[in-house]
Amino acid sequence: MNANYKAIHEQYVLWLETLGFSKPIIQKYGSGSKEFFIWLASQNVTCITQVRQAHIKAFFGWQEIRPNRRFEDRTLSATRLNDYYTAVDKLMEFLHQMGMDNAPLPLNRRITIDAAERIRKIEPFTIEEIKILQAKIDDLYPHSDFEYRIKKQEQLKLAFALFYGCGLRLSEGYNLTIKDIDFNRCTVFVRQGKNYKDRIVPMSERVYKVLQNYIYNFRSQIKCGHNRLFVHSNVTLLNDLHYLHSQCEDTGIQEKRLYFHILRHSIATHLLQNGMSIENIARFLGHSSLESTQIYTHIINR
Numbered sequence: 159m160n161a162n163y164k165a166i167h168e169q170y171v172l173w174l175e176t177l178g179f180s181k182p183i184i185q186k187y188g189s190g191s192k193e194f195f196i197w198l199a200s201q202n203v204t205c206i207t208q209v210r211q212a213h214i215k216a217f218f219g220w221q222e223i224r225p226n227r228r229f230e231d232r233t234l235s236a237t238r239l240n241d242y243y244t245a246v247d248k249l250m251e252f253l254h255q256m257g258m259d260n261a262p263l264p265l266n267r268r269i270t271i272d273a274a275e276r277i278r279k280i281e282p283f284t285i286e287e288i289k290i291l292q293a294k295i296d297d298l299y300p301h302s303d304f305e306y307r308i309k310k311q312e313q314l315k316l317a318f319a320l321f322y323g324c325g326l327r328l329s330e331g332y333n334l335t336i337k338d339i340d341f342n343r344c345t346v347f348v349r350q351g352k353n354y355k356d357r358i359v360p361m362s363e364r365v366y367k368v369l370q371n372y373i374y375n376f377r378s379q380i381k382c383g384h385n386r387l388f389v390h391s392n393v394t395l396l397n398d399l400h401y402l403h404s405q406c407e408d409t410g411i412q413e414k415r416l417y418f419h420i421l422r423h424s425i426a427t428h429l430l431q432n433g434m435s436i437e438n439i440a441r442f443l444g445h446s447s448l449e450s451t452q453i454y455t456h457i458i459n460r
Contacts (some may be wrong), residue, residue, distance in 0.1 A: 163195035166206055170252050182329035190245025206253070211262040214246055218267060236269040243267045277456050281414045282424040291416070292318055294406050298398075310398055312376045313390055315368055317399065320346070322421040323365035325443050331418075332392050335385045336377065339369055348444065357444045423454075430454045 159167065171188045179187070197217050203209060221242050226232045234242075247264035254261055283291070295314045299307040320331035330348045338347040344366055346359045361369065372387070380389050388395065396418070403416040414420075422443070429439050440451040 159192065159195050160199060160204060162205055163199065166253075167192055167195060169256070170249055173252050173255075174248070181333060185329075186241055187245040187248055190242045191249045193242070194246050194249065206258070207260070209262060211265065214250075214262055214265060217246070218243065218265070236271045240268055240271075273453075277453050277460070280420070280423050280453070280457055282420060282427040282457065283411070283414060283416075285428055287408065287411050287414075288318070288322060288421075288424060290408055290411060291402060291406060294402060298402060298405060308376070309380075309389065312372055313388060313395060314398055314402060316372050316387060317395060317418065318421065319361075319365045319368040319372075321418045322425050323362055323368070324359045325422050325425045326359065327422065327444075328392065328418045330444075332386065332388055332395075334387045336373055336387065339373065339387075341366065341370065355444060355446075357441075359442065359444075423457075426451070426454045427457055430458060 167188070170191055171184060174184045174187055194214075194217055197220065198204075198209065198213065201213065201216075203213055218239075221234060221239060223233060226234055243265070247266060250261055250264045254263075292315070295311050295318075298314070299310050302310075317331070320326045320334065321328070324331070324346055326334075326346075326348065333349070334346065338349065340347065344361050346361055348357050348359060377387060377389070382389055390398075399416055399418065403411070406412065426439055426443060429442070430436070434442075436448055436451050436455070439454065440448055443451065445451050
């Protein structure tokens, strides 16, 4: 990214912060706009005043057909594409507010997500499969040195405790710090979750023990440049999760995709199967409406 685009990108992110957007949204829009700037430079559009609506349409068209970086045999999901559309639209809005009257207008392009198709693609893991995955963690990286192996294993145990045990979204769990964990009340404080809402999530006895061991016997011994519970980047965590998946020989597990959000889907499904009300599950997950939580009824019926 050239100096011109870098300066604009920094001001754009600052503008989003000033407007009060949550950290996950700022990261999402910041990442989308950065990719747009990099793409512009690759097309020899090196100055923001050269950008036209045709460039934005071409960028969107490229995003719609390019391979998914995580799964090369697939294209980007409708949700991910909508994130790019919104990030660039907000960027254009920012440019106009900064006085650039000749900047292209937002395209307001969005893909309508088919709810039935979305539900069909969700394949939660069973309780037994979750137990198999968790048990496999201690067998990972057998030929690596002790420090490397423990760091990888402890991060994955924390991931299951937060994303399955507490039903957190990736951004919610990844941004947790030690001060967000209250062992006296057995709760996890989620700051600025989806729709900028804070919430308190209860932790089970199992999650309590995992977090205590992680914080006092592992995280307190690790020095790094941030205060998050997770030491590694979310990309590294995802790679470790994929590695765990590859090491499980269970046929049922291998036929499903393992990613952080499916752990959240799995715990919600298990709670509903065990008799928890839709209203309580909605509060547990931080849903704004019961409509979002009803998908788990459809999954069970399926």
